[in-house]
Amino acid sequence: MxxxxxxxxxxxxxxxxxxxxxxxxxxxxxxxxxxxxxxxxxxxxxxxxxxxxxxxxxxxxxxxxxxxxxxxxxxxxxxxxxxxxxxxxxxxxxxxxxxxxxxxxxxTTKRSLLPPSTNPYARALVRLQADHVNRTLVPAFYRFLQSQDTDAQIQNGKDYHAAIEQLGELRALKSGLGLWVEGGDLGLVDVMAGPWLLRSTSVLKHYRGFSLPEGQKFNAWLERLFNHPSFKATCSDEQLYLDSYERYAFNRPNTSQVANAINSGRGLP
Ligand SMILES: N[C@@H](CCC(=O)N[C@@H](CS)C(=O)NCC(=O)O)C(=O)O
Missing domain, CATH: 3.40.30.10 (Glutaredoxin)
Known part of the structure; x- marks a missing residue:
């Protein structure tokens, strides 16, 4: 390519x-x-x-x-x-x-992406997942997409896959809210991770041949997430993402502050 x-x-x-x-x-x-x-x-x-x-x-x-x-x-x-x-x-x-x-x-509206404040531990578990998304999953996405040599792509692909699976394991803590739970509604972790999961099904699939972890529960979660009206309302067509991320996939110089941070091993901006 x-x-x-x-x-x-x-x-x-x-x-x-x-x-x-x-x-x-x-x-x-x-x-x-x-x-x-x-x-x-x-x-x-x-x-x-x-x-x-x-x-x-x-x-x-x-x-x-x-x-x-x-x-x-x-x-x-x-x-x-x-x-x-x-x-x-x-x-x-x-x-x-x-x-x-x-x-x-x-x-105002009394809506929330979090478990109720009467359940501080459930809130903390959600924040733990959100922390994992920021600290591990998001940087792993860019490292994978920007890596050019085959060995690095294989390793970084494994790391990204593991970061997603780990999200699932954290979710197994039964934090109790979000679309992970059948019958649940949009939650903090869904909006924190959803944008990169969506780009995994288009950008990473196209440029890196990546497949997300399989599993009935995981697939059902993604289905609920990608079709949730509040999430879907913010999605463009796939071609927009494929075009917009080509610069990352070929690691063009000065693609963005995020790309530069990944290339120099610094934390993301
Ligand atoms: N830590 C920031 C990151 C935001 C970010 O990196 N946005 C990118 C677009 S996806 C941007 O504005 N890039 C401009 C640049 O690299 O100069 C956040 O969570 O809001």
């Missing part, structure tokens, strides 16, 4: 495009996002699920427009602009934004 020089997309397609079109009116919160970005998708699915009004502005995070830098100092998406303040304030970092949205929902 050769690098065909495809560039990342700058506009959503498919269901995500419809969602963008339905969120063009001014609201108290503006979400600055990019169609291909999994960190954005986390936050976006949470907005949808928690029922918090928002407007979405698609931006190119590699061009670093002023409006993005104002809310996200490293110029990374997602960023939020909070219009309730005068002058408006900004917020960035997907996981911090998720906590912020939880707090907003707690005061």
């Amino acid at each position: 050769a690098d065909t020089g495809k560039q990342y997309h700058t506009k959503c397609t498919g269901p995500a495009l419809k969602t963008v079109e339905n969120h063009v009116n001014s609201q108290a919160i503006t979400l600055y996002g990019s169609c291909f970005c999994p960190f954005v998708q986390r936050v976006w699915a949470a907005f949808e699920y928690l029922g918090i009004p928002y407007r979405v502005n698609e931006v190119d995070p590699y061009k670093k427009p002023k409006e993005l830098l104002e809310v996200s100092p490293k110029g990374l998406v997602p960023g939020l602009k909070l219009h309730e303040y005068n002058p408006p304030r900004g917020l960035n970092e997907s996981t911090v934004i998720l906590e912020y949205l939880e707090a907003i929902a707690d005061n």
Whole structure:
């Protein structure tokens, strides 16, 4: 397979495009996002699920427009602009934004991605899984996708596979919420990991011949996750992801801050 020089997309397609079109009116919160970005998708699915009004502005995070830098100092998406303040304030970092949205929902819509606060241990178990996603699963995804020589690809593919299986094992702790449980609803771990699992079925499959772990329970979970209305509303068509990730698959120089961090062995931005 050769690098065909495809560039990342700058506009959503498919269901995500419809969602963008339905969120063009001014609201108290503006979400600055990019169609291909999994960190954005986390936050976006949470907005949808928690029922918090928002407007979405698609931006190119590699061009670093002023409006993005104002809310996200490293110029990374997602960023939020909070219009309730005068002058408006900004917020960035997907996981911090998720906590912020939880707090907003707690005061307004009363929806939540977490087990009830009356069950602190269940909440802690969910956070443990979320920690695993950030610390292990996400970096393993990029290491696998960016590695060029065959031996490294085999090893990094195994590591990524193991990170996903480990997520399943942590889930076996019966934290009790989320789509892992039949009859459950969207949970924190679903939105934290879902964007990379989705890209595993397209990007990693296409560029690395990767298959996700099999198993009735695991497959049923993915089916529920990918078809959940709040998640699906943030998904573009597969071709957008295949095109947008070609630069990672061939490890083109200066692909992104994430790619540079992986190449130099640093922690992700
Ligand atoms: N830790 C950040 C990471 C966000 C991130 O890396 N976003 C990418 C797009 S997927 C970005 O904005 N990249 C711009 C760049 O590399 O300069 C978060 O969780 O929000």
